[in-house]
Amino acid sequence: xxxxxxxxxxxxxxxxxxxxxxxxxxxxxxxxxxxxxxxxxxxxxxxxxxxxxxxxxxxxxxxxxxxxxxxxxxxxxxxxxxxxxxxxxxxxxxxxxxxxxxxxxxxxxxxxxxxxxxxxxxxxxxxxxxxxxxxxxxxxxxxxxxxxxxxxxxxxxxxxxxxxxxxxxxxxxxxxxxxxxxxxxxxxxxxxxxxxxxxxxxxxxxxxxxxxxxxxxxxxxxxxxxxxxxxxxxxxxxxxxxxxxxxxxxxxxxxxxxxxxx
Amino acid sequence: xxxxxxxxxxxxxxxxxxxxxxxxxxxxxxxxxxxxxxxxxxxxxxxxxxxxxxxxxxxxxxxxxxxxxxxxxxxxxxxxxxxxxxxxxxxxxxxxxxxxxxxxxxxxxxxxxxxxxxxxxxxxxxxxxxxxxxxxxxxxxxxxxxxxxxxxxxxxxxxxxxxxxxxxxxxxxxxxxxxxxxxxxxxxxxxxxxxxxxxxxxxxxxxxxxxxxxxxxxxxxxxxxxxxxxxxxxxxxxxxxxxxxxxxxxxxxxxxxxxxxxxxxxxxxxxxxxxxxxxxxxxxxxxxxxxxxxxxxxxxxxxxxxxxxxxxxxxxxxxxxxxxxxxxxxxxxxxxxxxxxxxxxxxxxxxxxxxxxx
Numbered sequence: 001x002x003x004x005x006x007x008x009x010x011x012x013x014x015x016x017x018x019x020x021x022x023x024x025x026x027x028x029x030x031x032x033x034x035x036x037x038x039x040x041x042x043x044x045x046x047x048x049x050x051x052x053x054x055x056x057x058x059x060x061x062x063x064x065x066x067x068x069x070x071x072x073x074x075x076x077x078x079x080x081x082x083x084x085x086x087x088x089x090x091x092x093x094x095x096x097x098x099x100x101x102x103x104x105x106x107x108x109x110x111x112x113x114x115x116x117x118x119x120x121x122x123x124x125x126x127x128x129x130x131x132x133x134x135x136x137x138x139x140x141x142x143x144x145x146x147x148x149x150x151x152x153x154x155x156x157x158x159x160x161x162x163x164x165x166x167x168x169x170x171x172x173x174x175x176x177x178x179x180x181x182x183x184x185x186x187x188x189x190x191x192x193x194x195x196x197x198x199x200x201x202x203x204x205x206x207x208x209x210x211x212x213x214x215x216x217x218x219x220x221x222x223x224x225x226x227x228x229x230x231x232x233x234x235x236x237x238x239x240x241x242x243x244x245x246x247x248x249x250x251x252x253x254x255x256x257x258x259x260x261x262x
Numbered sequence: 263x264x265x266x267x268x269x270x271x272x273x274x275x276x277x278x279x280x281x282x283x284x285x286x287x288x289x290x291x292x293x294x295x296x297x298x299x300x301x302x303x304x305x306x307x308x309x310x311x312x313x314x315x316x317x318x319x320x321x322x323x324x325x326x327x328x329x330x331x332x333x334x335x336x337x338x339x340x341x342x343x344x345x346x347x348x349x350x351x352x353x354x355x356x357x358x359x360x361x362x363x364x365x366x367x368x369x370x371x372x373x374x375x376x377x378x379x380x381x382x383x384x385x386x387x388x389x390x391x392x393x394x395x396x397x398x399x400x401x402x403x404x405x406x407x408x409x410x411x412x413x414x415x416x417x418x419x420x421x422x423x424x425x426x427x428x429x430x431x432x433x434x435x436x437x438x439x440x441x442x443x444x445x446x447x448x449x450x451x452x453x454x455x456x457x458x459x460x461x462x463x464x465x466x467x468x469x470x471x472x473x474x475x476x477x478x479x480x481x482x483x484x485x486x487x488x489x490x491x492x493x494x495x496x497x498x499x500x501x502x503x504x505x506x507x508x509x510x511x512x513x514x515x516x517x518x519x520x521x522x523x524x525x526x527x528x529x530x531x532x533x534x535x536x537x538x539x540x541x542x543x544x545x546x547x548x549x550x551x552x553x554x555x556x557x558x559x560x561x562x563x564x565x566x567x568x569x570x571x572x573x574x575x576x577x578x579x580x581x582x583x584x585x586x587x588x589x590x591x592x593x594x595x596x597x598x599x600x601x602x603x604x605x606x607x608x609x610x611x612x613x614x615x616x617x618x619x620x
Contacts, residue, residue, distance in 0.1 A: 157349035160316055163336040164343045165363035165414065175362075179353040 022238060029231035046232040056233065059217035062128070063197060066213060070135035071192035077136070078143025078192075079185055082151045083173075085144075097148070104141045111138060112205035119206060126208025134206040135199065139192035146191055150184030187248045194244045198237060264291040267418060267450050268313065273322035275308055282308045283319070284474045290418075290452060295444050297453045297461040300471035301497070306454045309471075310420050313452065314343045327417070341418035342411035346426060348403045350395040356382075356406055357391035363414040381409035384443065401432045405439075412447060421453045425460065437463050458498045462486060470494050486539075491605050495537040502540065502580055505607070508532045514604060517575035519554040523602040535605045540582040542601035545572065545593045552594020558587045 029047070033040025050056060081100070085093050103111060115134045124130055154177065162172035200215035207216060214237060218230055266289045273286040283305045290296050298306035311317040312324060315336035324332045331339060342363075351359050357378050364374045382388050385405035395403055404424055411419060421440075425433045441464055444451050455461055461468050462482040470477040470485060470493075478490045489495035492503050506516040511526040516536055528534055549555040556574025563569075568586045572579040574595055587593055 155347055155349055157345040157347055158351060160314075160336070161343070161345055161349040161410075162351075162362070163316075164314060165410070166337045166366045167362075168337060171366065176351055 025231055026235050026238070028228065029235045031228065034228060046228040047236075050229045050232045053229065055212070056214075056217060056229070059212045059214050062131075062211060063213040063215075066128070066132055066135055067193045067196040070132055070139050070196045071189050073136050074139035074143050074192045075185060075189045078140045078188060079147050079181070081140070081144055082147045082181075083177075085148065086151045086154075097144075100141045100144050103138060104145070108199075108201040109205075112202040115202065116205040126206065127211055130206045130208065131203055131211070131213070134202050135196045138199070138202060139195055142191045142195055143185075143188035146188035147181055147184040150181040154180055190244050190248045194241055194248075197244075198241055264293060266290070267292045267294075267327060269323075269325040270309070270312070271323045271325060273309070273312060273319045273324070275305075275312065275317065275319050282474050283312075286322070286474070286476060288469060288476065288479070290450060292417075293444075293448055293450055295441070295451045295453065295464055295466045297455060297465040297468050298471060299455060299458060299461040299468050299497075300477075301456055303473075304471040305474040306456075306471050307422060310343075310422055310452065310454050313418075314341065314420050315339050340416055341420060342414055342416040343420040343422065344404075344407050344411050344424045346422045346424065348395075348400075348407045350403055350406060350410070352395050354395075355391065356387075356393050356395065356398075359395065359406060360410045360413055362410065367414075377413045381413045384412070384446070385409045385439070401428055401436065404428065404436065408443070412443070412449070416449060418450045418452065421451060423455055424453075425457075426455075433460070440464060462498070470497060472497075488603055489537055489605065491608065492535050492537070495535075495603070495605070500540050500580060500582075502538045502543065502577075504536050504538070504577060506534055506536045506604075508534045508604065512599070514602065517554065517577055519575065521553055521597060521602055522599040523604060524599050525602075525604040528604060528606070533607050535607050537603040537605060538597055538601060540569070540580040541567070542597060543572075543579055543581045543583075544596040544598070545570070545581060545583060545585070545587055546596055547587075547593070549592045549594040552596050554595050556593060556595055558589050558591045558593060561586060561589055 028036060030042050030044070031040055032043040032045070085096055088096065112134075115130075115137065119126065119130050119133075124133075158176050158180070159172050162176040163169070167175060198215065199213075200219065203213050204216055204219070207213070212220070214233065218233060221227060221230055268290045270286055270288040273283055274281070275283040286305070286309065288309075298309055300306050308317060312319050315331075315334060315338075318333065322332075323330050326340070351362065354362070360378045360381055361374045364377060369377075378391060379388075382390055385408055387402060387405055387409070390398075390402075390406070395406065398406065404427075407424070425436050428436060437460060440451070440453075453461075453464065462485075465482055467479065468482055468485045469479050472493050478485060478494045480488075485494065486498055489498060489501075495501045495503055504516055506514050508525075508528040508531070509515050509520065510530050511528075512523055514521050514523050514525075514534070514536060523536075544552075545558075546552045554574050556572040556579065558570055559573045559578070560571035561568055563586075564582075567582045567584050570581045570583065570587065572581055572593060572595065579595060
């Protein structure tokens with residue numbers, strides 16, 4: 001009895017430490033008073049003024065567009081890479097898998113600076129395209145990480161069975177392999193989308209002047225002095241990412257259940 | 263004699279320098295139930311995959327109804343495969359699984375529906391159209407895999423150890439089902455297994471393989487009763503394989519005693535191997551009635567018969583008999599001349615693998 005109470009208190013403490021900062025941020029985003037130290041009543045006005053700010057909306061547009069494009073392109077490239085790896089011998093597959101994992105563990109600042117240097121050497125003009133390229137690059141490993149386990153679960157005979165029944169290679173892939181790995185592809189896409197959405201460091205080094213995503217926009221605004229609109233914006237980003245993460249965790253399971261009932 | 267449907271001519275295949283098949287020649291007749299039998303790694307599955315189009319031989323040709331199909335992809339071949347682990351499409355229901363091949367060939371909906379009904383009836387699973395593969399037992403999934411293959415009306419059905427994952431009782435039921443299906447459909451079956459009992463039960467012809475070579479081709483009776491070498495004798499059923507000397511035609515010396523036999527043409531005083539099946543060894547109560555004498559050293563009750571081991575002239579004879587002699591009894595051993603099978607003795611390990619191909 002005492003033991004379980006102690007356990008609960010311990011877990012509660014962990015969650016308080018983890019979520020207290022975010023909770024503070026969310027509370028402050030609804031604070032009518034401009035000073036942080038005083039509660040001036042509940043308000044939506046910071047959210048309202050946020051959506052009137054032309055530059056912030058522009059940054060939001062860039063962020064969503066880059067997240068969508070980079071996640072889509074990375075999903076296609078990552079999935080194709082998984083198909084190739086699946087057909088490799090075990091040894092080369094392990095090596096390639098290890099290499100694709102390194103960028104995920106690598107410090108973001110190193111990835112950001114290396115990409116910046118590469119773009120300079122190649123003579124690219126910094127802007128939307130360089131951000132997009134950078135995001136595709138760091139998103140591919142996440143897609144592979146999510147699709148590969150699905151790929152390994154596949155019974156290799158199902159593809160051959162489709163060929164045997166008269167399907168061409170393309171038909172066999174889209175009718176038999178694709179539906180089986182689709183949950184992995186979807187969660188890979190959402191993961192990539194999330195990563196792109198909240199990236200700051202790599203975007204900061206590859207964006208150049210005149211273009212901003214939400215994270216870099218918040219950074220520049222905060223340097224000028226913290227405006228309560230930024231609390232509202234951060235809250236929106238947090239909630240969006242949270243929803244996407246919940247989707248990743250629960251969407252595939254639900255799908256399987258309905259398939260079984262049908 | 264029925265027409266030849268498929269001809270494998272001088273097929274060789276190696277992986278990473280490892281020879282899997284070496285100059286294999288085999289023909290399969292129409293409406294034949296042919297079994298490729300051998301231990302794992304003997305090349306039987308590779309042979310099947312070459313027939314299915316999933317592997318290309320390094321050398322040799324596959325001839326199907328007179329046409330060379332060696333390089334034809336699997337989706338263009340008039341044959342279908344039943345895979346070892348069923349390979350059903352788990353995101354489709356049973357009807358969609360069975361309809362897969364027919365939809366690809368753009369058959370009409372009425373035709374497809376008819377075929378699904380017919381195929382499910384054939385494998386005794388009427389009314390399973392809407393079920394999902396994962397809700398079926400292993401035996402049922404196997405039947406669906408067979409149904410999915412035969413609706414395409416293949417001339418040749420390839421089966422890769424299809425009963426390997428089923429339990430004994432179900433396996434025996436499925437063996438009868440397969441024989442019935444083959445007779446009803448009139449298509450040729452090529453069946454791969456390492457289970458000698460399965461092979462003996464179902465086949466018209468058995469091809470015994472080892473290390474990439476065909477050891478013997480024949481009817482189940484012939485393979486069992488007249489194995490051509492020690493490998494075949496040992497692999498098919500239990501047997502006493504004893505080194506012996508052929509004294510002259512129809513007389514062989516086994517463990518120092520002379521036995522009459524029916525084989526001729528091995529020459530005089532030639533070393534040979536003899537095979538005597540355990541059920542062909544007769545024990546006599548009076549030791550003097552036997553050709554050689556021994557002592558019972560071991561008895562196990564097996565249900566249908568007793569399995570006994572008899573020490574005689576330095577060899578442990580395996581005996582199956584319905585009559586039992588207790589351990590320690592002195593007995594005589596007799597063998598009917600007709601039941602002594604003489605085989606050429608291999609002179610090296612290489613030769614042992616090559617067997618009848620030489």
